[in-house]
Amino acid sequence: MDAYIAVDAGGTQIRTALFAAGAQEITPLVRQSRPTRSKPAAFDVLTSAIEEIWPEDMTVCGIGVAVPGLLNPATGVICFAANIAGWEDFPLKDKLETYFDVPAAVGNDAKMAALGEWQYGSGVGHQNLIYITISTGIGSGIICNGQLLLGESGLAGELGHITVIPENGPMCGCGKRGHLEAIASGTGIARYAAEQLANGRASILKSNHPSAREISEAARQGDELSIEAFERAGTYLGRSLADMLHIFNPSILIFGGGVTKSADLMFDAIHAAIEDNVLSPDYSNCLVITYAALGDDAGLQGARGLAEMSFPVK
């Protein structure tokens, strides 16, 4: 029997799972989690976690790995991985193939989550899909005509880094100003609330630098500033998504990430901004807007999908 190994190499933990080839079940046969920043280097943690789930009675056809950061999917070299020390210009694909003697493929974690949602989650059956994950940052993955959008060197699909405040916008994690991520991520929402508090705005928020979660809780208690902070993020998201409808004309938008736990605080604003900004109702009439179904497993499922696509059973 044939199987695939999927890895979600996150900044806090490395998770591995074994899947039977061709199975539609989203539950893995076995799984293993380990903290990324334990004593041995991340690659050693990774190889031991894989060894632990390596099947004795099945043939492993390939390994798929989701990595948070910039990488080249063709060469499998990680340019850098967020919060994983030592993975700068790191040839992860080659190292895994040498170690385990099976083929390996690597992908960006947000793109892998999009792939997972497309193949096993909310996006099943769609051919044109935008997945956007909103947490500390904003990541995304796009399926065009039944293919994951990668671009020439795997750098496509960075919706978080489109410019939405062209003049003097807030600083983004990438070092540029005015990007969507700087405004509509959890970090952006928290920054806006802190700015307003510093300007003397009244609020029940206790900290001068509240977290997105604290702002969400205050919003639920009716705090005007906190409600506004989420609605403002929703408006910017909706405007950018209207642009993305003009560009990709998808049949489904899927929202994932931690901030979607507060989605009710911004979804009205997102919907209103899409409707206000869309060129023609033809773009939004048949559009499904929904949440990710796989939760924290989206990246792992995407890594599995990547392995299945890259190394089909002969």
Add this chain to the structure above:
Amino acid sequence: MDAYIAVDAGGTQIRTALFAAGAQEITPLVRQSRPTRSKPAAFDVLTSAIEEIWPEDMTVCGIGVAVPGLLNPATGVICFAANIAGWEDFPLKDKLETYFDVPAAVGNDAKMAALGEWQYGSGVGHQNLIYITISTGIGSGIICNGQLLLGESGLAGELGHITVIPENGPMCGCGKRGHLEAIASGTGIARYAAEQLANGRASILKSNHPSAREISEAARQGDELSIEAFERAGTYLGRSLADMLHIFNPSILIFGGGVTKSADLMFDAIHAAIEDNVLSPDYSNCLVITYAALGDDAGLQGARGLAEMSFPVK
């Protein structure tokens, strides 16, 4: 011998051409142009122009048509065609197939021009390409991973209608405000100059409502306002294109359309804005930025490419 018929159904003229199947030559075997708004209806003009070039000694494998406007490439129904009266909800594909008894396919003219440049022009050999045409409006066509980007119902790739001035931007031809087309097209350049003249700006421009061409001529004579009008358009274009690099990670950007005759007036600004706004030099380092090679024939060549792809020789 097998052949294809290509049609560029423009608002001022309908052009038809016959191409030998599989030939790499960009020169058609025969061609025919007719004014669109002559006495008979546009569809009758179209059918007579096709009849005139219909070959006696070759088999026509299919007809490809480029149309300026909104259409559904799957059904071949034109929602509306700019400057072609009577083509509202017009089933062009079905009508052509019934009339000529050969298969037909239709595509948006900017997307067909992108396809033409990709298959026979400046984009040959690239798999990830953005084509942008700047004239009265801004059109575009995108090739992702060797496929024309159409989206779920053929409405994708409308780069002219992304929002670049979110608050109180100028009115776009589509009825929304602040779109790239409203700012960086010939119309947008002319509007900006007229606004500045109305504000009392000094200029050698004679008219209070100069055309983009008049502004271009004045810029070449050193007129400060005219130079600024083109540079401003270039800056907005460059910023939007930086966003598009983050989204598509193409290997080539191709500029077409009438305003590119004044490209020297805005290319420095375009390049500077791309460099200023791009997330990482990885997006621009290996990027080719160039002009369309096929001129006015890009749409016709794209219609030919569409026919060849849609109806391959058996």
